[in-house]
Amino acid sequence: MPDGQKKRRGVGFWVLWGGVGAVALLAASGGAGWIFLNKIDLGGFVARRATAALGRTVQVGSLHVTPGRWLKVDMTKVRLANIPGGTGPDMVRVGHLAAEVNVSSLLHGPMLVRHVAISDVYVMVERTPEHLPNWRFGKQADTGAKVEPHPAATGLDDRSHYPTALDVTVQNGEVIYRTAHGSEFRTTLKTVSLQTDGADKPVHLAVDGAYNDTPVTMSATLQPFSVLRQTNTPYGIDMEAKSGDLTITFKGTATDPINADGIKGAVTANSPTSHPMMQIAGLPAQQDIAMQMSGQFEHDGNVWSVTQGKGMVKDNPMTITLMRLVEGGRGEPDHVTADIAFSKLNLNEFLRGQKTSASSDTDIPLTVDRAPDPLVDAKLSVKQLSYNALTFSNVALAVSVTPGAVAVEMLGLDYMGATLKASGKIEAADKGAAHVGAAVNVSGVDIEKLRRALGFGPIPLRGRIDMQMRADATQKTLNAAVRSADVAAAVSMTGGSLEKKVIGLASADLAMLFNKPTGLTPVSCLLGVVSSRGGVGQALPLRIRTGSGTVAANARFDLNRKWFDLTFGTQASTTGRFALDIPVRVSGSFSSPKVRPASWSADGRAMMAQTERLNTLPAAVKQFAQKNACYQVIGK
Template structure:
């Protein structure tokens, strides 16, 4: 193994820079050795008999501004000085969650004596055991890993002060080989989230200051076993403070593999990271275990993209991947750690070419798609806050199939806001917005405004299970829906709905006009073909899938039809009474109403009474006045609105 060293003199500024938490005791020990070696004399011969622990602890305490305790420290002279430290402690900052930031049970190393005079230090055979490190921010966002002036800078609000730059690495020692056993590193955020890394073994090896550095870790993250290997640039590059430090890493846990190839501008603090990342897991169970979430099913995931971490900002861009055979593109996934007392903030912009939600929402491998449901959960104090933009070319949910879906939603305290939902279904375009807000007993209130345009009547009646209908064309609809339920499906079925349905370009079978008008000419000449519909307007209200369409008007060149319909979507049943308006039909018309009722697929047709009370009920002009504002404005634009009540 080479003893090559960097001959660049150590600067006083470099010695004043913050020491890495894993090397603070070694720095203090070799500093004391340098003073004794320079004094010469007989003390050098008996140096290994002297316990320097107290002396080093006092110097380290003064240098770091924190209390340092050293149980014992012994140095054996030679070309390579042997240093042994036992039971060392570095105090945490005031307000920390524990008394110690660092504890080391044992540290042994060999230091090349000449490197103490010419620097940076060259060390080998470093053995460390029983290590504990707590890295945290206090609730006031003061980081415990900064010392002296840097500690003061770290306590200032990030909003008005830029993040501290990388530490001066010019005097960082070269460690030829390091072995760590029995370690624990805990990272705790300002608002209490804790991430625990257990280190079973850690090894670091290099053949010299200008040779690549190899790192291997065997441990666990949040009690989930993890192994990691990395090849990093030489220590000579590490000492170049302004030069990004190259890292090529692979981490594994169960069937999960994560790779990273890039650089870090502040590698000692794992900050300023930028590079390519890949993620692959056939089950995603290790990822869920690390996140502390239940793994209810296996979800194969693959992802690659550009990863960045700078201060409080974490992000992935230019991403591509696959989630359970659903291809996705990640334009942006960003996490910003929250300030003092504030939650984190996640921003996401993700696109899928196809997405089958049934595969994610069904916890069993074999389940009827019609049973798929989404719980309506609203957190009064969510962490993180979320702003998400999601687009899907082909979307499957329950037994429904949608296309060109776009969703812009946010998670805020007590509210899930859907700023925009757009999708195509059965040739129609749907646009909606609304909110989900917390309610009593674990339920949530859903309020939504929905606009549907270009819905094809033929496709709709097939989807609803209706038999053939005598009207053709496309309808538009404006709707307001409200429900308080625990799941999405329950909200859809129980919603209170107020809607206006409109058609401005369609056609009606002439037989309908002849039938409802009871035109005597039909005895000699039955009408054929379709007559253009100049306008159609219906006011629909329902609760729990049970409601009515009243009033309902269809105006054609052959006459105007007025109707009243009741329906029950749960039973697929309806009762429709319709008749012609006498003022719009010919002199041979008797204007006898017709009633159609029964199941959607096979209704019965028979004559109906047409009393004054029935005509008044079908007029119902006051029903337009109680519509929600947006729905009423939509109805006012329809030409048939003027016919209501006549």
């Protein structure tokens, strides 16, 4: 609810009901002139009294009173001036107001009115660019843009003298809330009707109108006016609102119902397409997204929240632990906090509008606002997440949106038995792009599952590897950033096994002429330094230490072409006396590479060492590499 709706008793009350009361009292004190009262235009008198009371110009085109047991009041062309610097000259305009007031209720109270008819209503509630609110009057206006105390602390929400309105009709109304930044939220009231059979009977409210040009209807059953006048008693509300296929219900109470504050109760929302919701929010609706949600809603001052929520978004079950909006103060953005969990979530359905195949190209734009409103702190967990042809499990994400940056404070997920943990930041860059920087730790990657996912043919290495890497890219979308990222990584294995024939092949051991080795030899350590740009890179240096010998290798690769070139050989000091230590080269496509002997020049051996590359690694990656026993072997 915008700040402008927190006017305490409200402009309508002071201008309209206050005017009715003043006129009625004047008429009651008229004595012999009572029967001639309807001939007198009291508009100027009431306008002057209201101007003095509000500290702002009030105009009344005409005001006539017809005496009787029910005093008839008829007002036209009522205007309340806006504050200096406001968008327009008027804050309130009322074309016509007619009502009947029970005369005895003026003496004994509370006021009782009936047949209230109001038409051609305009209300502009706004803050000026200097953050001055236009809904404060008299001494309150002198406080400027300071935070207004809660009505409970000031007594301004005293409801004990509110009138009972038996029936009210409003036609052709418009209420606009305008922020200090110039954003407008427009409510159009085609018809509004309120009816009750008495002060102790339920009140029925119906509204037919629109919000931001989206048609909306609302019906509500409210507690009697007698309960409304009990200031310290929460006021019961049972409401249903509809817009297209969107239905929202609320059943609860409000401690300050006149200002729509202190609200607490159960809320539900249901929309097979979500189009009306997107239209109301001013967002494009490019596809149908069925949504169902229920939870506990609260509004207290500047804080709006939903807790204990459950629902379904396009066949994706969700649980809402917390969704909270805190309205920003002077010159400050709003702040959203969210904690949402999904049992499953298919991003392809949201980003492409349909279920996708392995050849799909779902993508996420990297959009970063330099002055976001609202700011965001969000936690998201998903038991099963689908993105393109990939399926992840146990996904946990903590993200914050601040000026010029989206910080991923924590990202964790499981994929093919491996665990990934990452953190990073997306920062605004030139020409609509964003810079992505991320630190990633991957543990427990099964080599066999990985080579199948990459399309490799069988490889002689078994076990699980760990990896620590740093990735940076400047692009407009997530997929483009992944494809073009600069990557520096260390790959480590502290267990596993290598086929013995690899050692024999790499060492060119003459003993293999008489006895070909079979089986596996344990790997005591494996360490490689990997760097790439745009999917093209190298693994250099690379060491595998086993009980049968130590293998040194270097590799080049192109993930885009699914091509690699690997040269490996044994270190002479670790192999047998019959080993020639002739290197082997394996190159070609991932699925069908060619194997042949390779030269082992002095330059090649120097390249294999490359100990200085360990010193150029990012700090976190280097610390990870230093924990591996092969770290000291590289360069020997």
